[in-house]
Amino acid sequence: MTTKEKIIFATKNTGKIKEINEIMADSPYEVISMEDAGIHVTIIEDGTSFEENAIIKAKKVSEVAHCIVLADDSGLEVDYMDKKPGIYSARFGGEDTPYAIKNKMIIDHLENVSEALRTARFVCVIAAVFPDGDIRTSRGTIEGRIIEEERGQNGFGYDPIFYVPEYNCTTAEMDRALKNRISHRGKALRSMKEQLEERKS
Numbered sequence: 001m002t003t004k005e006k007i008i009f010a011t012k013n014t015g016k017i018k019e020i021n022e023i024m025a026d027s028p029y030e031v032i033s034m035e036d037a038g039i040h041v042t043i044i045e046d047g048t049s050f051e052e053n054a055i056i057k058a059k060k061v062s063e064v065a066h067c068i069v070l071a072d073d074s075g076l077e078v079d080y081m082d083k084k085p086g087i088y089s090a091r092f093g094g095e096d097t098p099y100a101i102k103n104k105m106i107i108d109h110l111e112n113v114s115e116a117l118r119t120a121r122f123v124c125v126i127a128a129v130f131p132d133g134d135i136r137t138s139r140g141t142i143e144g145r146i147i148e149e150e151r152g153q154n155g156f157g158y159d160p161i162f163y164v165p166e167y168n169c170t171t172a173e174m175d176r177a178l179k180n181r182i183s184h185r186g187k188a189l190r191s192m193k194e195q196l197e198e199r200k201s
């Protein structure tokens, strides 16, 4: 039996963990969550970009780990809202506010705004911090638009209001395999997988 090299994923978001496990399933790594690694640290996301915040998360966990640590910082950029909530997506309307309410806040913000001006994208940056201190990042995006009511039960966060024209559905109406194939997170993580392989050789 060959044992896979362990990677810790520095996230507390269970929606992300499910997607990450599926996207990383075919990799030569065993991805374990912070919780499963028994790591409980408080992380203050005070960076000014997705890249900075992803690095802050991975570095913080790397201080108490002895393996590669990955982290994901992601969010929704709504063009009509000057790309907000962006890096503040988790804190938008209050960190503990249910997404049904956060989504409604965005819908209300775009009331009477025409379809052409409702464009938005999900952004995901993955950071890797290696035991020797080396740092790599990768970025992925998916373009869509904000619809006028929630649609779909899958996914998490802002998925029910994020409509992808090419598939005529929201990311909450997609099954996880499709979302992972086209999503910001899928793109960023697959690009990180390639970087991990390159660094080895």
Ligand SMILES: O=c1nc[nH]c2c1ncn2[C@H]1C[C@H](O)[C@@H](COP(=O)(O)OP(=O)(O)OP(=O)(O)O)O1
Pocket (backbone or CB within 6 Å): 010, 011, 012, 013, 016, 045, 072, 073, 074, 075, 076, 089, 090, 091, 122, 155, 156, 157, 158, 159, 171, 183, 185
């Ligand atoms: O695929 C997605 N589908 C829907 N919403 C999404 C997605 N990807 C990110 N988002 C939203 C959720 C959250 O409002 C923010 C991420 O915030 P972000 O700080 O990176 O994550 P988090 O605080 O939930 O967990 P953690 O920092 O422990 O990884 O963007």
Ligand SMILES: [Mg+2]
Pocket (backbone or CB within 6 Å): 045, 090
């Ligand atoms: Mg966060």
